[in-house]
Amino acid sequence: MNKLAFSVVSSSGEETDYPARELNKHSPQTRGWQSPRFCSYPQTLILQLHDPASSISQLQILAHQSKIPTKIEVVIARGGSAFENCTDVKRLGYISLDSNERSNFQARELKSVHVNADQTSFVKLVVHRCHVNKYNAYNQVGLIAINCLGVSDSVVGNVSVEGYRSSGHQVPGNSSSGKTGGRAGGAGGARSLQFKDPQLTQRLKALEGVKKAKAAAEDFDDAALLKAALDNVTSLAEAVDNLAARMKEAAVNEDYAEAARLKKQREATKLAMNDALEDAESSCRAELENFSGGGRGEAMTREATEAGSRRMTAATEAAPANVHRTPSGALTRDVFRSPGVGGVRQDDDDDGDWEGTNDNDDYAASSPSGRMGGGKKVGMDDNPFGAPRSSPGNVFEKALPGNKGGYKFSGGGDGMDEEIPQAEKEEFAEGEHPLDGVPLLNENGTVHDLPTPEHLSKGSDRQEVEKLVKILGEYRVRCFFSSNWQLRDAVLTKTSMMIEGLIEDPGFETAAPALCSMIERAVDDRNPKVFLTSLIVLDDVLHEMEKAAVPSATCIPMLSNIVSTLIIKLSDRAQPKAVEGAFSMLVNFALSSCVGHVYMGSVALKSLPSRVAPKTVVARFELLSKLVAEFGDEAVSGSRVLEFVKDADGFSNKDGKVRVAAKDLVKSIYGQMGKEVLSFLGDLSARMLKEYRKDLSKLQTVGEAIELGEEDDDGDRYKSGLPTFEKAKRPAKKEEEGGGEAPAPKGRGRGRGRGKRGGR
Structure with a gap:
């Protein structure tokens, strides 16, 4: 692959010292593009490739180390002299970027994504709002470099943006650590x-x-x-x-x-x-x-x-x-939606089974995560979600270990269990398979090699099933309700590829409720691979809702149960990649015009049960912190959040992680409320209140700031360089005015030396 030549022909805005034209060239002196200070979002950049016949295979985007967008949408166009005049415009998807907090904003994040874009004239980047941090005082976003790699007659060589990864922008051969050697190449x-x-x-x-x-x-x-x-x-x-x-x-x-x-x-x-x-x-x-x-x-x-x-x-x-x-x-794995780009791995004998389950089991240790043709796709570990838990929406459940002859039906209308034998192999002509177009990660396999899904039982939720059959067909619905996770994952991938067509025929009013019902089951799937793929379908549906300008009053009832399930997923600390995916999707809901930050704020403030696991409380506090950082008091008022923290016993909770999350949340709110937050901290001990005052006084706020007085430093002294404190010695008691005897010294035990000194 070669680097394709392009020029930035349009931008929605730029800072004077960081113009968009900086992205046209790569050199050690390149500073990149930055948006104007306190700009409105999203910002847009339009790149024009010098060769209209260029085929883009890979797109590389290097973000600023602190002025980081939350996500970047990618749109390609061809067939016109200007982007607005192009006859073929296609949205490929989006990439999500990390907040970079864990590196303390020392490293730059490079997103390298494979795409299939033939004969591309323009690439449009829609840059969404920034991650809020202390180094980004003006709420800007910035990109250091962009590479379009592919095939063209007009190239500028084989160049990589890797040389600009460090925040210090070190040039080859001039590294501060003393290493030598070139970077390019x-x-x-x-x-x-x-x-x-x-x-x-x-x-x-x-x-x-x-x-x-x-x-x-x-x-x-x-x-x-x-x-x-x-x-x-x-x-x-x-x-x-x-x-x-x-x-x-x-x-x-x-x-x-x-x-x-x-x-x-x-x-x-x-x-x-x-x-x-x-x-x-x-x-x-x-x-x-x-x-x-x-x-x-x-x-x-x-x-x-x-x-x-x-x-x-x-x-x-x-x-x-x-x-x-x-x-x-x-x-992270960031993959763009593109027909024919995907991957579902078929069953093989190399999968390590978990606790004696069979080869078709949900709980097989191997959990492949392929390129599913969707927006952000988060990678995951091999193991599924911890211990198995029941999924109330699943039509089939795994048979008991050792009973490999079939699958046990669960949830029938009459409350009875019946044995369902595995279905016989169904044959389809080439190009006519219902899952056609979903490639397997096994290069030598096809969808014809996937197992046949079980037949639907009469005890299933017939009304829901019939709606899905109407838009997807019976075979695909059988795959979705199958006990084999590869089939469930494959049909979700196929559904993602069919979304636009389904919205046109049978129409939004028919397709949207059925798809949301399908996603509601999928996001509760116990297999993490299926869960992550369901987020791609969910993002597709949300995008179609936004395109159709569907009002939130119509969308929220269809999505409310999905939102609740994703909030529950946030507390599953055993699967950090699934948590990251759920978190990203909840933020997307808040950013969407079809759901909005006001609704998400009200959901995040729903009361917690009286007895709840600390990880659930931490997850809710983290979600509220994100909403406050992104939307301020537009999503949730600071006073309501602080009352929520008090009701959840966050300030004085016996779990240290809960207390830390509560303090981080208070810090976020302090930026909006100032010293008013102290009125909600009255129940804290004097020591804890002093710690809060010291921490908050170091932060910036649009409200009235906290000023430390002598009482905040009284009684504590820092030792040089050590994280310990030493109490100041108490002053000696003064003798009472008017004379009197000093108290006699105490004896050394067994009663010797008691009483006042003096002769007998």
Whole structure:
């Protein structure tokens, strides 16, 4: 792939020192584009490719380290001299960006996404509102660089935006950590792979050798994917070394508080680097086992790759370029909606079963996550949601282990259980399969190789089933209600591909309620892969609602149960990727004109039960913090939020995580209310109230700020550089005025020395 030449021909706004034309060129002096201060959202950028016959295969977007958009929509167009005149305009989808808080805004996030866009003239980027943080005082968004990679007669060479990843914008050969070597061109001869950790250097050299071997074998696609993964690891490794050097410098200068902060950053970045390295190694396990580059032994290779394989999904193995680990370690896969881009892996005998279940079981340990043709797609771990729990909406449940002859029907109208045998194989002509167009992650397989779904029982929710059959067809509905998760996932992918057609025929009024009912079951699915795919379908439906300008009064009743389920998902800390997906979707609801932040604020403030798990309370506080940060008091009033925290016993909860989440929420509200928040903290102990006052006084607010007085410092003294306190010594008691004897000293035990001194 080559870098396609383009020019920014239109932008909705720009800051004077950071114009949009900065995106036209790549150089060490490139500063990138930034939106105007306190601008309205969304902002738009329109890129015109110099060759109208260009075919875009990959899009790379490098975001600013602190002025970070929440999401970026991508639209392509062709058939016109200007974007507005194009006859063929298509929205590909969107990418979501991390808030970058865990890296303390030290690293820049690179989004590298594969697309299929032939003969493209224009690319339009719709940049949504920013992540709010203390370094982004003017609520701006910024992009450092953009790359369009593909095939064209008009190219500008093989250039990568990887050289602009660090927030310090270091140029090749001028790194602050003393490393040498060029950045452009990736790792290898033009780039030093020597780091302070010799084992890391050996592992990187092994990956570099595999990349060169793939390139020599003309396997350029895999080589490009591995290069992107390798550059991601080396960028994080450079950040680790840089943070370590800064930490030591702070310690030498006896700035121990700064050294402690840098140490935490270094460890978080190192964790993200190790995760990214394991991902890269897992994408080429076989090649690494046969490669001994840099003196790295086979045992070390096997140890690292086996560790990575436990964490990788089948989709990562098939398409590692879709993987990007942010400095926080969060694994994301951002994929655009495009017919024919997807992946569902068929059953095979290599799946490790969990607790003796059969090969078609929901709970199989392998949970592939393919490119499903949707907006943001969040990666996940191999294991499903913790322990199995019942899904009230599921028509079929797994048979008991050992009973492999069929599936047990659950939820029948008469309350009886009946045994349902597995259906016989159904044959379809080529191109006529109901799931046609949904590719498998197994390159040699097709949808014809998927198992046949069970027949629907008369005891099913017939009214709902009939509505789905009317718009999807019986076979697809059988797949959706199947006990086989691959079938459920495949039909959700197919539904995503059919959304636009379904809205046209049979029409929105018929299709939307049925699709929302389908999604309501899917988001409650116990398999994380199916859950994540259901979010793609949900985003598609929400997008169609927005296009049709459906009023919120019509949309909310169809989506309310889905919103409630997603809020429950936030507390499932065993599956962080599913939590991230649910969180992103809830924010999308708040941003949508069909739902809105006012409704989401009212839902987030619903009272919690009297006895609830701490993780549920933490999840609700985090959702409220996000709404306050994004919308201020437009979504939820600060006073209502603080009353909610008090009712949930957040301030003095015995669980430390709840107290921390409550304090973070108060900090968000302080920016709007100022010192008025103190009136809601009256029940706190003097010590806790003093801590709140000190923390809040350091923050900015549009209200009246808290000013510390002598009473806030009385009784505490900091020891130099140490996070401990020493109580001030109490002053000695004065003798009573008018004379009198001083109190006699106490004896040393057993009654000796009692009484006043004096002779007998």
